[in-house]
Amino acid sequence: MSIPSGHGLVRVVLPVPLRREFDYLCPLPLPEPGCRVWVPFGNRKLVALVVGHPSDPDIDTAKIKPVECRIDAAPVLGPAELRLLNWAARYYLHPPGEVYFQALPTLLRKGEAAAYRRLEYWHRLASDRAPPAQAIRQRQALELLANGPMTQGELAARGIAGTVLANLAKNALAEKREHLPEPRDWRSPPPGPQEERPRLTTEQALAVSLVQQASGFSPFLLEGITGSGKTEVYLQAMEPVLASGRQVLVMVPEIGLTPQTIARFQRRFGLPICTLHSALSERERLDAWLSCRDGSAAIVIGTRSALLTPFQWLGLIIIDEEHDASFKQQDGFRYHARDLALLRARQQDIPILLGSATPSFESLHNAASGKYRLLTLSQRPAGATTAEHRLLDSKHVQLQAGLSPQLLALMEQELAGGNQVMLFLNRRGYAPVLLCHDCGWLADCERCDAHYTWHKSRQRLHCHHCDHQRPLPPACPQCGGNQLLGTGLGTEQVEQALTGLFPQYSTIRIDRDNTRRKGSFEQHLDGIRAGKYQILIGTQMLAKGHHFPDVTLVAMLDVDGALFAGDFRATERFAQLYIQVAGRAGRASKPGRVILQTHHPDHALLQDLANQGYHHFAHTALAERRRAGLPPFSFQALFRCQAPQQAACQAFLQHLTQQLHPQLPAAVLCLGPFSAQMERKAGQYRYQLLLQSDQRRELALACRRALAIIDTLPAARKVRWSLDMDPQELW
Structure with missing residues (x-):
């Protein structure tokens, strides 16, 4: 049956876990690729994204449903983004709809208009009347509004309550009106630095010069020791890009690093900056997303998903801490933002700068093979010193809460000199294991192959793997004994011990447990920089990117387990963590020392x-x-799978392996199936199958054949399974 007159076909993707696109009938003129439409799908109505216009004359239109209505008059995603997402869906072998919709803010996925939130402003009205003399706040409000419209939030910050404004409106002295935000034209006149730039070292100047002179796609790897001034290289590399009216995307691994980064970039350029990260509300994220797309944001600072945001004039991509594991999505669409950023830079023919004190092995390999230009910063700027590294042997030594006498003596020395010391322990809580001294009972999580962590301050047992919690038992559930002891070391225990050992100094602990309240993390950091605390205890939250000029001693505790982990990437991650933690010492003019306390010096x-x-x-x-x-x-x-029944996982992967082996290309090695290191987590058994090859194309072929087999396996319906291309960790 031919296509009805006045109609055409649109090819769309839907947010469903199916590896295919769908065709629908649509009245002419057809919506452009990148527009959204409402379509029927089964017994539901879904938002769909148009990706093309098929022209198959033999298609059976009797089986094709019509589009219900259009949402957008103009595309929400442009050709550059569609090209990037199409490549990503094919490379990661992930359902295309889930890939494309990952690039849309939640409100757009729900069918909301791609429009800014209307802001409400209070306006002063012309009137011969005035508020009563005793209405002081009303008079103050009118004086403020005489300078121009203001939002209720701006007025509230100046002490004007909503009731005051309501009275002004009641007496026709002021009124509230809706406004659409006016995009700021930051491109004219061309921006320049708003503050004096520091003097660069020779290595910094060379790096800046090479990046500024780059044209077209040019990948750079900036390997700089901690404190060597990588951020200053970023800032000066951005100057000609911004001066030419193009936008810059700066990707950071964590939300916690954005406030200080934003402040520094704002001081330097005074340009519109928007942030994109998971802590934003749905409305805030859409407004920020629109400002990127429309070009009203000059600098975009964001975490992993910011890479998928559309830009009007993208001219440079910077990835700070490019080695960080958080750039890899670990569920759903498992993309690596660093790798996709390189593809985006190539597709849009722009430079990209990857920076790290501890580059990933992949990036070092690419630099060694000539795919990246390597830039090196081996020295800290004038006045800053390189820290001394020292290993402390903790064998045959009496430890106090994991602290050796040698370490305590070094701490006392630095504290007496008016300095700060930082202790790193990547294990929160008081103790990682609770046991009964009488019978040996262990407090094990009922849902995981793991122990509960004892949180003494809250008198709770908490599984950090599935988040299950329970009260601390008053006695041993097995024998009734009352000698319940904590085994192992946690940040709470170290904090308690140091408060007793050094009562004359203020101690602060920074981990996920005591930074849950909004703004608390930033308050703690401000207190550290102001010298309010002398002893700092923390997990990885405290290790990355922070500048504490008075920290002269950094010590790492209880890290020996990382030396003997099963994952082949474990030593790489440990080395990166060690260098990152060590980089907090001696960042200013004071000399620093890094102590690693270990049983294996x-x-x-x-x-x-x-x-x-x-x-x-x-x-x-x-x-x-x-x-x-x-x-x-x-x-x-x-290939990962999980299910409440162990046998279901084993059957699924065994059937897959049996059928896949005869079809495997010769260059592909199949390992498994094997269980996860923690076989049961959150009530789910977990198993995996690993494919490996030195030829990327052959590996992709094997994965496609595996996916085709899975579509025919009844056992696949009894498990949750996923495919992770270029996995960064095994379960």
């Missing part, structure tokens, strides 16, 4: 890091990876 990894540094360690480890045929010298894909 002769371990080759620790000796290499302490004496030779990350770069030497990384190249030694890369040589080992090459010999073992591991990434980045090969490519991997991981």
Whole structure:
């Protein structure tokens, strides 16, 4: 049956877990690719995104449903974004609808208009009357409004309550009107630095010059030791891009790093900056997304998903801490923002700058093979010193809450000199295990193959894997004994011990438990910088990117477990963490010391890091990876599955493996199926199957064949499964 007169076909993607696109009838003129429409799907009505206009003359239109209505008059995603998302869906072998809709704010996924929120402003009205003399606040409000309209929030910040405004409106002295925000034209006149730039080192100046002179797609890797001034290189590399009226995307790994980054960028340029991260409300995110798309934001600072945002005039991408694992999405559409950013830069023919004190092995390999231009910052700016590294042997030593006498003596020395000390322990709570001294009972999580962590301050047991909590039992549930003891070390325990050992100094603990309240993390950081606290205890939250000029001693506690982990990436992650934590010491003019307290001071990894540094360690480890045929010298894909029944997982992956083996290309190695290191988590058994090849195309072919087999397996309906291309961690 031919297409009805006055109609055409639109090809759309839908937010459903199906690896295909769908065709619908639509009246002419057809909506452009990137527009949204409402369509019927089964017994539901869904928002769909148009991606093309098929022209198959033989299509059976009797089976094709019509579009219900259009949502957008103009595309919400442009050709550049559609091209990027199409590539991502094909590379990661993920349902295209889920990929495309990842690039849309939640409100647009729900069918809301792609429009800014209307802001309400109070206006002063012309009138011969005036408020009564005793109505002081009303008079103040009118004086403020005489200078121009103001929002209720701006008036409230000046002490004008809503009741005051209501009285002004009642007496026809002021009224509230809706306004659409007016985009600021920051491109004319061209912006320039708003503050004096610091003097660059020779290495910084060379790096800035090379990035500024780059034209077209030019990937750079900036490897700079902590405190070497990478952010200043970013800022000066951005100047000609902004001066030419183009936007800059700055990607950071965590929300916690954005406030200080925004403040510094704002001081330097005085240009419109918008942020994109998960802490924004749905409305805030849509407004920020629109300001990127429409070009009213000059600088966009965001976490992983900011990479998928449309830009009007994108001219440069910067990825800070490019090695950070948070750039890899670990559920749903499992993309790597760093890798997709490189593709986006190539597609849009613009430079991209990756920065880190501890570059990922993939990036170092790309630099060594000539795919990236390597820029090095090996020194800190004038006045800053490089910290001394020292390993403390904790064997045969009496520890107090995990602290050796040598470490306590070093702390006392630094504190007496008016400095701050930082202790790093990546384990919150009081103790990671609670046991009964009488019978040996352990407080195990009922839903995971893991122990509860004892949180002494809240008298709770908390599983940090599934988030299940329960009250601390008054006695042993097994024998009734009352000698329940904590085993192992947590940040709470260290804090309690140091408060007793150093009562004359103020101690602060920073971890997820005591930074839940909005704004508390920033308040703690401000207190540290102001010198309110002398002893700092924290997890990774405290280790990344913060500048504490008075911290002269940094110590890492209880990290030996990372030396013997099963994941081949574990040593790389440990080395990156070690260098990041060490970088908090001696960042200003004061000399710094880094102490790693360990039972294995002769371990080759620790000796290499302490004496030779990350770069030497990384190249030694890369040589080992090459010999073992591991990434980045090969490519991997991981099929994961989980189910409440162990047998369901095993049956699914065994059936998949049996049918896949005869179809595997010769260059692809199949490993598994095998259980996760923590086999049961949150009541779900977890198993996985790993495919590996030194040829990316052959690996993709094997994965497509595996997906086709899964579509025919009845066992697949009894499990939740996923495919992770280029996995960064095994379960």
